[in-house]
Amino acid sequence: MYYKNYGNTDMKVSAIGLGCMRYDDNDVAEGNLEKCAEVALYAHECGINYFDTAPFYCNDKSETITGIALSQLKRDSYFVSSKTNMSTVGDVINADTFRKRLETTLTRLKVDYLDFYHLWCMLDLESYQKQREALYGFFEQAKAEGLIRNIVFSAHMQGAEIEKVVAENKFKGMLIGYNALNYRFRQSGIEAAHKNGMGVVVMNPLGGGLIPQNPETFSYLTKETDLNVAQAALRFVASHKEITITLAGCTTKAHVDDAVKAVENLVEKPASEINKELEGQGLSFNTLCTGCGYCKKCPMDIDIPKFMDAYNEKLLGSSPLARIKWHWNESVENAAKCIECGKCESLCTQHLPIIERLKELSLLKD
Numbered sequence: 001m002y003y004k005n006y007g008n009t010d011m012k013v014s015a016i017g018l019g020c021m022r023y024d025d026n027d028v029a030e031g032n033l034e035k036c037a038e039v040a041l042y043a044h045e046c047g048i049n050y051f052d053t054a055p056f057y058c059n060d061k062s063e064t065i066t067g068i069a070l071s072q073l074k075r076d077s078y079f080v081s082s083k084t085n086m087s088t089v090g091d092v093i094n095a096d097t098f099r100k101r102l103e104t105t106l107t108r109l110k111v112d113y114l115d116f117y118h119l120w121c122m123l124d125l126e127s128y129q130k131q132r133e134a135l136y137g138f139f140e141q142a143k144a145e146g147l148i149r150n151i152v153f154s155a156h157m158q159g160a161e162i163e164k165v166v167a168e169n170k171f172k173g174m175l176i177g178y179n180a181l182n183y184r185f186r187q188s189g190i191e192a193a194h195k196n197g198m199g200v201v202v203m204n205p206l207g208g209g210l211i212p213q214n215p216e217t218f219s220y221l222t223k224e225t226d227l228n229v230a231q232a233a234l235r236f237v238a239s240h241k242e243i244t245i246t247l248a249g250c251t252t253k254a255h256v257d258d259a260v261k262a263v264e265n266l267v268e269k270p271a272s273e274i275n276k277e278l279e280g281q282g283l284s285f286n287t288l289c290t291g292c293g294y295c296k297k298c299p300m301d302i303d304i305p306k307f308m309d310a311y312n313e314k315l316l317g318s319s320p321l322a323r324i325k326w327h328w329n330e331s332v333e334n335a336a337k338c339i340e341c342g343k344c345e346s347l348c349t350q351h352l353p354i355i356e357r358l359k360e361l362s363l364l365k366d
Contacts, residue, residue, distance in 0.1 A: 001047025002266040004244050006079075007173055008197035009150075011115075013079055013245055015238045015263045017050035018043045018256075019203060020066045021057040022249030028058050033065050040069035042253045044078060046260050050245050052175070052201070054083040054120065055105065063108035071110040080109060081116035081175075081201075083154055085131055088120070098138040102147060117148040118175055122155040123329065128165060136170065152199070156328075158293045158305060162189025166196050173199030178243070180221060180236050180278075181207045181312060185291025185305065187271050194242035201245040205237040206230060208327070210316050217316065220278075227262065234262035241268045288312045289352060295344040300337040303328075304344050304354060307335050311357045321364045336362035 002015040023036040036058075040051060051070065053062045063082060070080060082105045090097045106112065119135060122128035139151045154175040155162060162176065166189070174193055178186050179202075193200050211218045212230040221232035238246040248259035289308035298304055307330070310323040324330045335358045344354045 001260060002238075002263045004268075006244050007199035009172070009199070011079065011199075013050045013199075014048045015244075015246060015266060016048055016234070016259045017052055017201065017245040017247045018048050019247035019249035020051055020053040020062045022251045022255075023058045023062065023065055024251050025058075028061050028065075033061060033068055036061075036065045037068040039250055039253060039256065040066055041072065043250065043256045044069070044073055046256055048256070048260070049078045050201075051078060051080045052082075052203075052247055053080070053109070054118075055088050055101070063105055067109040067111070075111070079115040080111060081118060081152070082109070082114055083118040083120035084135070085120040086134055089135070093134055095138055095141065098135065099142070102142055106147065113146055114148045116150045116152045116173065117142070118152050118154040119171075120154045122153060122157060122165070124157055125161050125164060128153075128155065128157070128161075132170070152201075154203075157186075157189070158291070158296070159186045159188035159190075159192075160293065162186065163192040166192045166198065169196070171198065173201065173244070175201045175203055177204040178202040178237055179205050179207045180211060180218065180233055181288065182291040182309065183271070183275060185293055185309075187275065190240065190242040191271055199244040200242055201247060202237050202243055203247050205246050205248070206233050208323075210313070210318060213318075214316050228258075231258055231262040234259060235266065236274070238263050238266055239268055240274060241270050287315055287352070294347045295354060297343055297347060298338075299341060299343065300339060302334055302337055302358070303330065304358070306330055307358060307361055308352070308354065311361060314360075320361060324361070324364075332362055332364045335359075338362070 003012045004015055006013045018040060027036050051066055053066045084101050086093055089101050119131055142148050143151060150172040152173040153171050176186055190200050206212055211233045215229040218229050221236055222229055225232055234246055237243055250256045289312055291305055291309060293305050295304045306328040310320040313323045314320040324332060338358045340355050348354060
């Protein structure tokens with residue numbers, strides 16, 4: 001296993017972390033939690049020492065399953081992270097309800113403290129500011145009591161927004177989605193975090209499954225390697241100097257083996273160098289939106305990058321509606337607000353037909 005320093009700390013973490021949201025659905029439903037825990041134990045045996053979980057994962061069983069595994073290991077041999085936000089704390093948000101949520105997580109994980117606790121699921125600066133104002137003080141109190149070691153955040157924001165959060169110097173690290181499809185969308189964010197001495201953990205390195213489901217489209221990632229597309233996509237992320245941990249959601253031990261192979265003999269490079277090497281390669285630089293965010297100047301306040309990300313799903317044969325509704329928490333009705341002024345298309349670095357795509361998306365039906 002390849003290890004990296006978590007930001008400016010002395011914590012040595014595995015380049016691959018176990019994303020504990022992919023335990024086997026059937027085993028979870030049938031209550032075979034110990035069987036699920038075997039995957040986490042095997043991951044640790046293979047050198048993975050970072051485990052990322054959260055409330056509600058795997059029908060709210062992920063923390064419990066992960067705890068079954070971690071309770072069999074020495075506490076100083078792994079790092080564990082979980083998450084919370086206003087919706088997990090409950091209708092009444094105060095120190096007591098926050099503490100109850102945290103204690104539930106600690107009990108399930110069978111630990112006395114969390115190495116990392118995320119302010120969870122920040123979709124934009126507005127949602128971040130709301131969550132920070134409501135909860136950050138409770139995070140600080142829990143840290144002072146030794147219940148959490150590091151305050152971190154999880155976000156789905158674009159790079160420029162992430163930069164603003166990083167600049168507040170409130171967090172030791174962050175968790176973001178980053179992959180071969182959207183890296184331009186968030187590159188400046190990971191660079192800012194790295195420069196600020198923060199750890200950077202990446203979720204969704206396979207583009208929600210789009211990359212391995214379209215091996216021919218993304219075959220360029222495998223050039224000069226002996227890796228399959230999924231492994232190459234993991235290596236693409238892990239090879240970034242700015243990225244500390246790449247999370248792999250594993251259902252089986254074979255999935256763990258695949259993920260571990262992805263970082264064998266890993267060579268780290270700056271994001272700018274990696275992205276320059278990919279310039280002009282693959283569908284992602286042709287008809288797929290790369291998520292640079294330059295089009296986000298809509299006079300009707302349409303969040304165009306999110307809709308263009310959803311249109312990528314259409315181009316790759318998946319459901320753009322599901323992406324809009326469940327990933328971005330958007331409504332197709334917002335796409336219909338387009339007045340066809342053309343400002344977005346004039347700003348698009350790829351010269352994509354944004355107006356036409358918004359019109360198509362606006363016609364989608366539930």
